[in-house]
Amino acid sequence: xxxxxxxxxxxxxxxxxxxxxxxxxxxxxxxxxxxxxxxxxxxxxxxxxxxxxxxxxxxxxxxxxxxxxxxxxxxxxxxxxxxxxxxxxxxxxxxxxxxxxxxxxxxxxxxxxxxxxxxxxxxxxxxxxxxxxxxxxxxxxxxxxxxxxxxxxxxxxxxxxxxxxxxxxxxxxxxxxxxxxxxxxxxxxxxxxxxxxxxxxx
Amino acid sequence: xxxxxxxxxxxxxxxxxxxxxxxxxxxxxxxxxxxxxxxxxxxxxxxxxxxxxxxxxxxxxxxxxxxxxxxxxxxxxxxxxxxxxxxxxxxxxxxxxxxxxxxxxxxxxxxxxxxxxxxxxxxxxxxxxxxxxxxxxxxxxxxxxxxxxxxxxxxxxxxxxxxxxxxxxxxxxxxxxxxxxxxxxxxxxxxxxxxxxxxxxxxxxxxxxxxxxxxxxxxxxxxxxxxxxxxxxxxxxx
Numbered sequence: 001x002x003x004x005x006x007x008x009x010x011x012x013x014x015x016x017x018x019x020x021x022x023x024x025x026x027x028x029x030x031x032x033x034x035x036x037x038x039x040x041x042x043x044x045x046x047x048x049x050x051x052x053x054x055x056x057x058x059x060x061x062x063x064x065x066x067x068x069x070x071x072x073x074x075x076x077x078x079x080x081x082x083x084x085x086x087x088x089x090x091x092x093x094x095x096x097x098x099x100x101x102x103x104x105x106x107x108x109x110x111x112x113x114x115x116x117x118x119x120x121x122x123x124x125x126x127x128x129x130x131x132x133x134x135x136x137x138x139x140x141x142x143x144x145x146x147x148x149x150x151x152x153x154x155x156x157x158x159x160x161x162x163x164x165x166x167x168x169x170x171x172x173x174x175x176x177x178x179x180x181x182x183x184x185x186x187x188x189x190x191x192x193x194x195x196x197x198x199x200x201x202x
Numbered sequence: 203x204x205x206x207x208x209x210x211x212x213x214x215x216x217x218x219x220x221x222x223x224x225x226x227x228x229x230x231x232x233x234x235x236x237x238x239x240x241x242x243x244x245x246x247x248x249x250x251x252x253x254x255x256x257x258x259x260x261x262x263x264x265x266x267x268x269x270x271x272x273x274x275x276x277x278x279x280x281x282x283x284x285x286x287x288x289x290x291x292x293x294x295x296x297x298x299x300x301x302x303x304x305x306x307x308x309x310x311x312x313x314x315x316x317x318x319x320x321x322x323x324x325x326x327x328x329x330x331x332x333x334x335x336x337x338x339x340x341x342x343x344x345x346x347x348x349x350x351x352x353x354x355x356x357x358x359x360x361x362x363x364x365x366x367x368x369x370x371x372x373x374x375x376x377x378x379x380x381x382x383x384x385x386x387x388x389x390x391x392x393x394x395x396x397x398x399x400x401x402x403x404x405x406x407x408x409x410x411x412x413x414x415x416x417x418x419x420x421x422x423x424x425x426x427x428x429x430x431x432x433x434x435x436x437x438x439x440x
Binding site for chain 2: 054113117118119121122123125126128129130132133152153154157158164165
């Protein structure tokens with residue numbers, strides 16, 4: 001989440017104070033991404049240094065200082081919205097690593113481990129679904145944030161489902177069939193031949 | 203409201219024996235929505251048909267509103283099914299020759315409610331689900347989302363106390379699926395006990411509690427939500 005661009009977006013609606021920006025950011029994201037005041041002021045100072053926002057001339061630093069978007073800030077915001085975020089490199093997902101590592105640790109029941117993670121993810125998803133259920137349909141920003149978290153968690157749970165299916169299938173692989181003795185091979189060949197004969201007669 | 207005690211179900215014999223459900227305990231109180239989540243073949247749908255008295259368990263007992271279903275006569279059980287239990291399936295199962303309001307009124311009329319009264323109750327149920335203006339439409343004139351909402355109205359009309367749903371959003375897109383789950387949740391908040399079985403975590407996350415099944419057994423559960431727990435009081439569930 002780019003705090004920098006979120007602040008530019010909020011200022012595109014008109015001049016605002018630092019404290020107001022923080023409140024609007026948190027309200028718009030359902031307090032999913034808490035933001036401290038220090039982060040807001042530091043970001044605003046950098047945006048001002050880069051000429052993307054302008055503050056009231058002569059005003060003191062603090063909650064009453066007002067900021068507005070500059071022309072360059074508007075151009076920066078618009079040019080940031082279009083290009084897709086970098087998805088070329090997969091993130092190093094801690095959960096994937098945990099399951100991979102668990103496969104190598106003796107005595108760990110990986111299917112049970114997968115289930116424990118699935119339960120925790122579903123619990124987190126319940127939290128966001130409850131947030132969504134209690135949110136007014138007009139609060140689109142909050143609903144979008146809740147949806148994004150729910151879809152993200154859903155993707156991880158689906159991965160766990162498919163991992164579990166693979167691992168359970170793998171149980172058979174751990175017990176490879178014992179090679180047949182020469183006598184058993186002979187018996188099997190005879191019964192196959194008989195089967196073909198009967199098939200040919202039909 | 204619904205209590206399953208050590209419920210097991212087996213099919214076949216000896217070499218072909220299949221244990222579909224094994225020693226399941228589950229309590230669902232009024233006002234509570236519980237999701238049973240598991241992959242296909244985990245026994246969750248069988249559990250739902252047993253909870254709905256459509257099938258008998260091989261062992262264990264099913265109690266609905268405190269009464270052991272096994273001790274009811276066939277007629278009493280059929281009456282319980284018609285009067286107290288509502289079902290919602292993935293394929294909406296509406297009767298094509300009846301309008302929305304007639305579909306919703308049908309279970310009441312079968313149970314002896316006079317046609318006029320049944321239609322009034324059916325219309326009220328449809329209005330609660332935002333379908334007042336669709337009452338005279340036939341199923342083929344309704345969208346998928348509307349059809350499932352009619353099916354929910356049919357499942358909660360009258361004095362229903364238990365709502366059982368099997369993958370109710372499986373045939374719907376995410377927006378319609380969400381509105382169906384909002385309605386199921388709202389119906390439960392009004393005092394109905396609800397059980398929804400699904401493989402879909404998004405759907406399950408609408409429930410107050412999630413029970414996970416694998417190979418016929420309950421293998422895990424999420425803790426109950428504080429709100430529901432305090433509503434029902436401690437020690438009322440398994």
